[in-house]
Amino acid sequence: MGTGGRGPDARAPGTRLEKTVSAILPQKVLHDLAGLWATMGGHADSGTETGASAGVLRACTMTLVVLLDDLPGAEAAAVQQRAGEAIAMVMREHPSRTIVIHLRPSGDAALEAHVSAQCWMPFGKSQQICCEQIDITATEAALSDVPGVVLPLAAPDLPLVVWCRPARLFRLPAFAGFFPLAGKVILDSAGFPDTGAILGDLATAIASGKRVCDLAWTRLTRRRELIAQIFENPVYLSQIATVTDVRIRCTGSAIPVSAYYFAAWLKQCLESGGAEPRLQFVSEGGEGRGELAVVEISGRNHVEVELVEGAVFEARVDTLANRTALPVFTDDALLREELGLIGHDPVYEKTVGLAAKLASGWEMEFH
Amino acid sequence: MLEFMPSGNPFQDPLRFERRVPECTVVIFGANGDLTKRKLLPALYRLAYEQRLSPGFAVVGISRTPMTDERFRENMRESVARFLEDAPFDEEVWTGFATGLFYMAGDVNDPVCYQRLATRLRAIEETRRTGGNVLFYLSTQPSQYAAAARGIGAAGIASGNGWRRLVVEKPFGHDLKSARVLSDALHEVFDERDVYRIDHYLGKETVQNILAFRFGNGIFEPLWNRRYINHVQITAAESIGVEGRGSYYQEAGSLRDMIQNHLLQVMATIAMEPSATFDPGAVRDERAKLLRSIHVMKPDEVAANAVAGQYGASRVGAASVLGFREEPGVDPQSRTDTYAAATFFVENWRWAGVPFYIRTGKRLPKRVSEIAIHFNAPPHDMFDASGDGARPNLLIVRIQPEEGISLKFLSKQPGSGMKLRPVSMDFNYGSSFGGRSPSAYETLLLDAIAGDATLYTRQDMVEASWAAVEPIAAVWSEQKFDFPNYPCGAWGPEAADQMLARRGHVWRKP
Numbered sequence: 001m002g003t004g005g006r007g008p009d010a011r012a013p014g015t016r017l018e019k020t021v022s023a024i025l026p027q028k029v030l031h032d033l034a035g036l037w038a039t040m041g042g043h044a045d046s047g048t049e050t051g052a053s054a055g056v057l058r059a060c061t062m063t064l065v066v067l068l069d070d071l072p073g074a075e076a077a078a079v080q081q082r083a084g085e086a087i088a089m090v091m092r093e094h095p096s097r098t099i100v101i102h103l104r105p106s107g108d109a110a111l112e113a114h115v116s117a118q119c120w121m122p123f124g125k126s127q128q129i130c131c132e133q134i135d136i137t138a139t140e141a142a143l144s145d146v147p148g149v150v151l152p153l154a155a156p157d158l159p160l161v162v163w164c165r166p167a168r169l170f171r172l173p174a175f176a177g178f179f180p181l182a183g184k185v186i187l188d189s190a191g192f193p194d195t196g197a198i199l200g201d202l203a204t205a206i207a208s209g210k211r212v213c214d215l216a217w218t219r220l221t222r223r224r225e226l227i228a229q230i231f232e233n234p235v236y237l238s239q240i241a242t243v244t245d246v247r248i249r250c251t252g253s254a255i256p257v258s259a260y261y262f263a264a265w266l267k268q269c270l271e272s273g274g275a276e277p278r279l280q281f282v283s284e285g286g287e288g289r290g291e292l293a294v295v296e297i298s299g300r301n302h303v304e305v306e307l308v309e310g311a312v313f314e315a316r317v318d319t320l321a322n323r324t325a326l327p328v329f330t331d332d333a334l335l336r337e338e339l340g341l342i343g344h345d346p347v348y349e350k351t352v353g354l355a356a357k358l359a360s361g362w363e364m365e366f367h
Numbered sequence: 368m369l370e371f372m373p374s375g376n377p378f379q380d381p382l383r384f385e386r387r388v389p390e391c392t393v394v395i396f397g398a399n400g401d402l403t404k405r406k407l408l409p410a411l412y413r414l415a416y417e418q419r420l421s422p423g424f425a426v427v428g429i430s431r432t433p434m435t436d437e438r439f440r441e442n443m444r445e446s447v448a449r450f451l452e453d454a455p456f457d458e459e460v461w462t463g464f465a466t467g468l469f470y471m472a473g474d475v476n477d478p479v480c481y482q483r484l485a486t487r488l489r490a491i492e493e494t495r496r497t498g499g500n501v502l503f504y505l506s507t508q509p510s511q512y513a514a515a516a517r518g519i520g521a522a523g524i525a526s527g528n529g530w531r532r533l534v535v536e537k538p539f540g541h542d543l544k545s546a547r548v549l550s551d552a553l554h555e556v557f558d559e560r561d562v563y564r565i566d567h568y569l570g571k572e573t574v575q576n577i578l579a580f581r582f583g584n585g586i587f588e589p590l591w592n593r594r595y596i597n598h599v600q601i602t603a604a605e606s607i608g609v610e611g612r613g614s615y616y617q618e619a620g621s622l623r624d625m626i627q628n629h630l631l632q633v634m635a636t637i638a639m640e641p642s643a644t645f646d647p648g649a650v651r652d653e654r655a656k657l658l659r660s661i662h663v664m665k666p667d668e669v670a671a672n673a674v675a676g677q678y679g680a681s682r683v684g685a686a687s688v689l690g691f692r693e694e695p696g697v698d699p700q701s702r703t704d705t706y707a708a709a710t711f712f713v714e715n716w717r718w719a720g721v722p723f724y725i726r727t728g729k730r731l732p733k734r735v736s737e738i739a740i741h742f743n744a745p746p747h748d749m750f751d752a753s754g755d756g757a758r759p760n761l762l763i764v765r766i767q768p769e770e771g772i773s774l775k776f777l778s779k780q781p782g783s784g785m786k787l788r789p790v791s792m793d794f795n796y797g798s799s800f801g802g803r804s805p806s807a808y809e810t811l812l813l814d815a816i817a818g819d820a821t822l823y824t825r826q827d828m829v830e831a832s833w834a835a836v837e838p839i840a841a842v843w844s845e846q847k848f849d850f851p852n853y854p855c856g857a858w859g860p861e862a863a864d865q866m867l868a869r870r871g872h873v874w875r876k877p
Contacts, residue, residue, distance in 0.1 A: 221383045228378035229387065237376055269377040322422060337383065347380045 026152035032115045033132055040117060040130065058130055059095035062339070063154040065162045065182070067169055070102035070137065082331060083165055088118055089332035091131045094339040097155040098133045103140050103169070112137045143169070147177035159183040159342045163335065167192045171201055179210050186338050188215035195257045195289075196359040203356035206349050216257045217348055218334045222326040224265065226305050226315050227295070236301055236317065240273030243299035249282045252290020257359070259292045264354035265347070266297065275299065279358075388816040390421040391500035391529070392491050394484065396475055396515055397507035398428025398439070402536065404446035407506065410808035412447045413454055415464040419813060423495035425467040427487060431474055439470035452806060467495065475507055475515045481522030488524060499528025502815055505535045513552035520556035534563045534815055537628045538619065539824070542840065543833035550826045563815045564824040568629040570807030573770040574636060575822070578650070580764075580772065582641045590742070591717075597759060598722045599637065600739040600875055601630055604731040608678070608689070608855075609705075614696035621707035622675070622843070625727040627836040631658060632824065633766075634723055637738055638713055647821040651828065658831035662712040669842040671869070676706030676860040678730040679851030688730065688855040702848055705729045708863040709839060722870060726863060730855040735877040736766035750787050758789055761875075770804070771795040
């Protein structure tokens with residue numbers, strides 16, 4: 001707490017100061033938050049030898065609402081912890097008032113709240129930067145009540161983003177209440193069992209004007225960028241119209257959502273460049289829903305981008321090859337990218353509709 | 368600063384993809400100097416760390432010292448590890464980056480140097496596929512700029528398969544005439560559009576943010592004129608002295624070293640008209656227009672509107688500090704200004720009658736660069752119960768050390784009665800955007816490689832700045848000063864306070 005975190009800005013989560021409130025009365029929650037800041041200011045002064053301090057700085061650029069499953073068991077606890085760490089890391093670039101909704105599967109339709117502050121000290125600085133966090137525990141039965149609780153707690157005049165960590169919640173009717181509040185909804189469809197269904201829901205939401213994004217798409221940014229860089233070469237750019245085939249090779253026996261996204265994106269880009277490519281999904285073996293492994297674009301030139309090991313990709317164009325180590329896609333890295341884009345994302349919005357169509361009628365070929 | 372350069376590539380996603388710059392070779396003349404070690408290589412390394420540079424990016428360092436490529440790489444590794452700011456040094460990234468570093472010993476006055484450079488560039492173009500793009504960076508003495516440009520031209524490397532650009536550092540001449548002579552020499556070889564005059568102040572996030580602040584928000588611009596702004600103070604203060612560079616500094620002085628370039632550019636950014644578009648030409652046109660609107664002082668106006676100072680020995684804290692004339696390499700009778708302050712007026716409808724006070728100096732109480740915009744007092748003060756008088760509202764744009772913007776206004780003190788006290792509303796770059804801001808050189812180098820000249824100074828801007836400063840320099844060159852006239856640790860000479868006091872103003876103490 002207070003100045004205990006002095007030192008370089010390491011990846012450890014920041015210090016916390018906490019207070020529990022017994023019921024969700026928004027005014028009381030906000031009052032307790034205000035009290036928390038007053039206490040922190042006092043602790044910051046007394047925590048130094050000289051009594052003079054650089055103080056604490058309250059920073060807020062948005063309200064981030066995070067929906068998490070609150071399940072028993074070590075695995076669930078680890079998931080929660082990773083989410084907590086991601087939130088703490090994201091605060092450094094996107095300081096916000098975070099409202100974490102911990103959803104229990106069963107129990108009375110009850111709500112409880114708990115306020116805290118996350119603090120860290122930027123590299124080379126002496127002043128702590130702190131963001132507010134409100135933790136609300138609720139049962140799924142109370143999910144439809146949550147937007148009404150969140151609304152008065154949101155930081156005024158700033159964007160509100162909802163991170164729906166369990167993607168299944170997105171499909172629940174009770175989730176609809178979040179859309180009027182949210183400038184953006186973020187989910188991750190990667191682990192969702194029914195790829196076609198989740199892509200269909202995403203496409204429908206976007207077609208109706210809602211701003212939704214999918215971390216499964218975000219994970220593809222650097223890989224897409226590799227393809228785009230290849231075609232920055234005017235020689236290859238001029239040959240786009242000669243592309244006849246796009247082959248998406250995946251591990252596993254079921255096509256992952258990332259493959260549908262990549263295929264849809266490629267198809268649209270190539271068609272806008274005058275090509276009419278045939279699309280093919282190919283399994284490289286293995287069970288279950290695997291990963292996107294290799295993307296091949298064939299025309300007068302042959303382009304391949306392959307994940308060779310870890311996060312190292314090899315881009316091959318005809319006989320030339322180049323390896324690039326891409327950043328590891330942690331939750332906080334993906335979130336940071338999405339939180340930096342609060343407006344419309346025309347490329348994604350155009351891609352998801354076609355991805356949903358591909359998912360509804362495509363089968364994997366096995367070689 | 369264009370966020371993305373459109374290329375007709377249907378795969379581009381400007382919202383998500385980092386702006387990458389094309390392959391190129393950066394040739395640094397004077398590669399063994401301080402600027403390369405402290406600023407250029409750390410900036411280029413950082414760009415490589417963030418994968419903003421193409422895989423084939425190359426650097427050729429040139430200086431007179433004989434050295435192998437390996438030795439140069441080792442030296443640069445030490446410098447980067449030492450001078451990298453607010454960012455980690457990654458050995459693996461460095462290893463990859465260093466494969467693109469090369470070195471050539473050579474003298475800028477020797478034609479053979481450029482012929483050898485031409486051969487080297489051809490080889491690098493082949494192996495690293497730079498597309499023939501070359502950025503020539505003159506990190507040499509300004510007196511060598513013309514020779515370097517002519518050498519590049521004579522060797523036939525001012526043009527080639529790709530683009531060729533030239534970056535020069537200030538000073539751009541030492542007066543208007545020499546600035547024109549230098550420009551003419553550069554133009555013998557390079558078009559003006561390929562000449563990039565660096566002013567690293569323009570690369571600072573806060574200075575760039577002035578444009579976003581003024582023209583991205585609707586609430587400030589209606590107040591941004593003589594009806595609401597009383598005066599503007601621009602301060603660039605250093606607490607250090609000349610730090611061993613006395614012999615260089617005494618040729619320049621504060622007026623030439625800071626006001627003629629950085630601070631007038633900052634003033635132009637604060638005072639310019641909004642451009643119709645945010646493209647380099649349009650923005651620079653407005654800056655140039657503002658600079659041309661500055662009233663050029665007549666000789667008899669200089670005494671009342673410009674103050675020169677030189678620091679004398681004193682004690683700062685518990686330590687004795689040398690005066691400028693006692694610094695190593697400095698003439699004991701030196702008349703160089705280590706402090707300069709001037710009052711400028713902009714002759715246009717927006718700013719007529721509003722003084723712009725600019726001051727800069729060494730051995731001032733603290734290191735701070737800021738712009739303080741003083742608004743007019745309310746037309747009727749109904750709260751002057753304390754007798755303090757109405758304090759003006761202030762908008763402070765802090766350039767360094769803590770970048771940010773503050774708005775100071777009066778608020779009621781809690782309790783009975785109506786006592787007012789000033790309070791501050793702060794926006795701090797470091798906390799509102801927790802991510803790291805790029806250094807000025809990272810921004811500027813990336814822009815030069817990308818061909819974006821928005822943050823670079825154009826020849827007409829250089830000439831207009833010299834025109835504003837020359838009358839002061841001319842009068843001072845004939846004047847007998849009673850130097851030193853301020854002690855180390857003071858905010859400058861009394862004459863600077865008197866300059867403002869004549870208009871009823873007071874220098875802000877940041």
